Amino acid sequence: MNAIADLFRKCPVTGLKVDKNAENLIKANAVVAVVFMLLGVIAAFGIVLTRWQAVHLLNAEWYYRLLTSHGLNMLIFFIIFFEMAVLYFAGPVLLNSRLPAPKLGWVSFGLMMLGAILVNVMVYSGKADVLFTSYPPLMADPLYYVGIILFAVGALIVCMLFMATLVAAKKDKTYPGSIPLVTFGALTATIIAIITLIHGALIYIPTLLWSLNLMKMDPEIYRLIFWALGHSSQQINVAAMVSIWYLLAGLTVGGVVLNEKISRVAFVLYILFISMASAHHLLVDPGMGSAWKIWNTSYAMYLAVLASMIHGFTVPAGIEIGQRLKGFVNTRFEWLSKAPWSDPGFSGMMLSLVIFGFMGGITGVTLGTEQINIIAHNTMRIPGHFHVTVVGGTALAFMAVTYYVLPLIFRKRVAFWGMAKVQPYFFGAGISVMAVGMILQGMYGIPRRHWDSSFAGSPFPVQFPDIVNLFQALMGIGGLLAAFGAVMFITIAVATVFFGKEMTADSIKNGESGIPQGVLKLSAQVHQGANVAAVHKEGAKGTMILVFIFLVAFILYFFVNWKILSSTWKVG
Amino acid sequence: MDMEMHSGIVSPEGIWWKPAASQEKRWITIAFIWCLVLFGMMPFWHIKGGQNPSGIRTRVIEADYQARVDRFIKDYQVGTENGIPVVEPPAGSDVYLLGHMWEWTPVIKLKKGVEYTLHLSSVDVNHGFSLYPAKLNFQVIPGYDYGLKITPSIAGDFNIICNEFCGIGHHNMVGKIIVGESL
Numbered sequence: 209m210n211a212i213a214d215l216f217r218k219c220p221v222t223g224l225k226v227d228k229n230a231e232n233l234i235k236a237n238a239v240v241a242v243v244f245m246l247l248g249v250i251a252a253f254g255i256v257l258t259r260w261q262a263v264h265l266l267n268a269e270w271y272y273r274l275l276t277s278h279g280l281n282m283l284i285f286f287i288i289f290f291e292m293a294v295l296y297f298a299g300p301v302l303l304n305s306r307l308p309a310p311k312l313g314w315v316s317f318g319l320m321m322l323g324a325i326l327v328n329v330m331v332y333s334g335k336a337d338v339l340f341t342s343y344p345p346l347m348a349d350p351l352y353y354v355g356i357i358l359f360a361v362g363a364l365i366v367c368m369l370f371m372a373t374l375v376a377a378k379k380d381k382t383y384p385g386s387i388p389l390v391t392f393g394a395l396t397a398t399i400i401a402i403i404t405l406i407h408g409a410l411i412y413i414p415t416l417l418w419s420l421n422l423m424k425m426d427p428e429i430y431r432l433i434f435w436a437l438g439h440s441s442q443q444i445n446v447a448a449m450v451s452i453w454y455l456l457a458g459l460t461v462g463g464v465v466l467n468e469k470i471s472r473v474a475f476v477l478y479i480l481f482i483s484m485a486s487a488h489h490l491l492v493d494p495g496m497g498s499a500w501k502i503w504n505t506s507y508a509m510y511l512a513v514l515a516s517m518i519h520g521f522t523v524p525a526g527i528e529i530g531q532r533l534k535g536f537v538n539t540r541f542e543w544l545s546k547a548p549w550s551d552p553g554f555s556g557m558m559l560s561l562v563i564f565g566f567m568g569g570i571t572g573v574t575l576g577t578e579q580i581n582i583i584a585h586n587t588m589r590i591p592g593h594f595h596v597t598v599v600g601g602t603a604l605a606f607m608a609v610t611y612y613v614l615p616l617i618f619r620k621r622v623a624f625w626g627m628a629k630v631q632p633y634f635f636g637a638g639i640s641v642m643a644v645g646m647i648l649q650g651m652y653g654i655p656r657r658h659w660d661s662s663f664a665g666s667p668f669p670v671q672f673p674d675i676v677n678l679f680q681a682l683m684g685i686g687g688l689l690a691a692f693g694a695v696m697f698i699t700i701a702v703a704t705v706f707f708g709k710e711m712t713a714d715s716i717k718n719g720e721s722g723i724p725q726g727v728l729k730l731s732a733q734v735h736q737g738a739n740v741a742a743v744h745k746e747g748a749k750g751t752m753i754l755v756f757i758f759l760v761a762f763i764l765y766f767f768v769n770w771k772i773l774s775s776t777w778k779v780g
Numbered sequence: 781m782d783m784e785m786h787s788g789i790v791s792p793e794g795i796w797w798k799p800a801a802s803q804e805k806r807w808i809t810i811a812f813i814w815c816l817v818l819f820g821m822m823p824f825w826h827i828k829g830g831q832n833p834s835g836i837r838t839r840v841i842e843a844d845y846q847a848r849v850d851r852f853i854k855d856y857q858v859g860t861e862n863g864i865p866v867v868e869p870p871a872g873s874d875v876y877l878l879g880h881m882w883e884w885t886p887v888i889k890l891k892k893g894v895e896y897t898l899h900l901s902s903v904d905v906n907h908g909f910s911l912y913p914a915k916l917n918f919q920v921i922p923g924y925d926y927g928l929k930i931t932p933s934i935a936g937d938f939n940i941i942c943n944e945f946c947g948i949g950h951h952n953m954v955g956k957i958i959v960g961e962s963l
Contacts, residue, residue, distance in 0.1 A: 468798075
């Protein structure tokens with residue numbers, strides 16, 4: 209019995225049993241994720257200060273090289289390492305279970321590290337100046353593709369370990385009833401990840417063979433299958449991010465699940481339809497016809513968008529009901545005005561929700577409309593959009609949850625607590641201002657992935673209107689703010705992990721600094737009694753107003769874009 | 781009967797497949813109707829709208845496309861600008877534009893209000909056709925001929941900016957379309 213007992217510790221805050229192997233793997237993956245984020249942030253400074261034409265810091269070669277590095281380190285290595293930590297948390301920890309085959313966890317960690325290092329070595333030695341997308345016939349060194357493949361194989365193994373954990377927990381009967389919603393969300397992320405990684409194998413293995421001159425590669429087929437990896441992996445991020453919203457809603461204010469059926473069906477809609485979004489990148493391509501484009505770009509009539517609109521309602525409504533159950537029942541918005549806005553776990557989650565929904569979601573669906581893509585494809589509107597989904601949404605949610613992972617998993621008090629309280633606002637504001645600057649530039653036709661928007665060396669002069677300088681300044685200032693916000697986060701995370709003070713039962717009791725309010729005093733996670741039915745019946749009156757404001761913004765933005773489209777040349 | 785509610789980290793016990801409350805149903809219904817509008821706009825625009833990316837889409841061998849562009853230039857060249865041939869094709873004809881590292885060939889003169897079939901292809905890597913300031917963007921892929929029926933709506937000089945990364949000289953890849961007043 210002792211051998212088994214040694215495997216676990218009991219969490220003094222949540223009462224959960226924590227497998228020590230899982231805990232160590234969470235720590236390792238999270239720390240490495242932050243290291244890759246640092247690489248991405250360093251590249252971000254160089255990119256922002258070069259694209260901002262008034263500064264124009266780097267030469268063309270280094271601009272494109274850092275752009276390649278930024279995409280890979282942020283979108284692949286940082287995010288996926290962090291997601292691996294999320295899987296080790298949502299599986300073994302939330303289910304009170306052991307982690308089967310922990311050694312395999314370390315093998316996959318090693319493979320992913322090897323892959324990520326190999327890719328970085330190739331990029332920084334100038335052997336892979338092909339940007340994140342590596343569209344053939346642009347070719348990188350074969351070892352670059354080998355690096356990506358090793359990383360993907362490692363991630364696939366972690367997905368399998370998560371699945372194995374579900375089986376083990378079920379067999380050991382470690383939890384009553386069904387798996388929690390957060391674990392269910394992580395499961396959907398895992399299923400999407402497996403689909404995505406299979407597409408990754410389908411495209412990177414032939415590309416490796418092509419780079420070794422062993423087979424031919426059709427550039428359009430590459431684009432089709434690459435984006436089944438590239439875009440679908442963003443849907444892993446969405447599913448993981450939404451799971452974290454539900455997790456933090458519970459931990460920070462005792463937010464409830466309005467209806468298990470609705471939230472779970474919405475997650476299943478992601479699995480069924482979200483992988484079709486590869487089409488978003490091919491709307492003005494010569495390879496596919498309009499019927500294919502319309503059906504796929506709309507995820508079969510926008511069923512995955514419906515899923516996001518459902519979560520976009522149920523998460524804030526669950527928070528509202530949780531707050532109302534605590535007694536914040538006055539007016540429509542007391543639940544918001546009395547919320548713990550100085551808890552970075554809460555503020556980061558709320559900002560992520562708002563930035564992802566209002567900015568990322570609305571722009572994404574609009575850009576992904578077959579005809580509207582004609583006025584937007586490969587302009588600055590595209591990076592403007594995805595920096596408010598994957599950065600303002602996913603990365604910010606990951607930062608927010610880190611403020612709970614540090615005390616609950618690393619058992620450390622968060623360092624520089626005063627800075628931590630403002631960090632999500634800094635980062636969220638910076639990335640939003642940057643994205644607005646990019647989107648406005650894109651509206652004027654400024655291309656993405658472009659070193660010199662003054663076109664000094666081109667055969668014909670291109671003169672953009674003066675107002676574009678203002679939009680570039682917005683992008684530059686917002687980008688620097690966001691990058692500094694990321695540096696703040698990295699500083700806090702590294703200082704806490706390596707030099708942070710232990711969090712003990714006493715430090716919780718004494719309410720010492722560096723412990724989020726949800727850890728100091730966890731809100732009730734289960735509510736019973738007559739009051740519950742009454743609050744539920746009254747409903748989320750405040751959230752209803754917020755989602756209608758969202759809907760009006762969505763309708764306006766969508767039709768303004770049709771109006772702009774209708775004023776250009778006839779084309780067909 | 782007492783009602784129980786819990787957070788997303790609690791394992792739900794018993795049967796959780798329960799009907800949604802009226803508020804959730806209302807929002808989901810509205811959201812679904814909006815999704816149908818989002819979807820319906822695309823087929824609607826194919827019928828009623830003037831801007832669609834349909835095109836005449838065929839595979840082409842790179843050398844054949846190069847030969848077709850060369851013949852197009854030979855037939856209709858009217859001058860040269862910065863070393864790039866300037867071509868004025870007859871109204872309503874097929875127009876061939878080639879993207880290659882790092883130039884758009886040739887410069888094309890068109891007439892306002894006339895429909896042309898603009899062919900786009902590449903002989904090396906992916907390029908991006910971005911007509912400034914007309915806001916028309918299309919992907920240019922080697923091995924594929926994208927034939928788009930275009931009708932210039934205003935006279936003036938238009939730049940073709942490459943907006944797909946195509947190597948170290950990408951940012952210098954700018955071409956030109958000159959639209960003259962109608963006949």
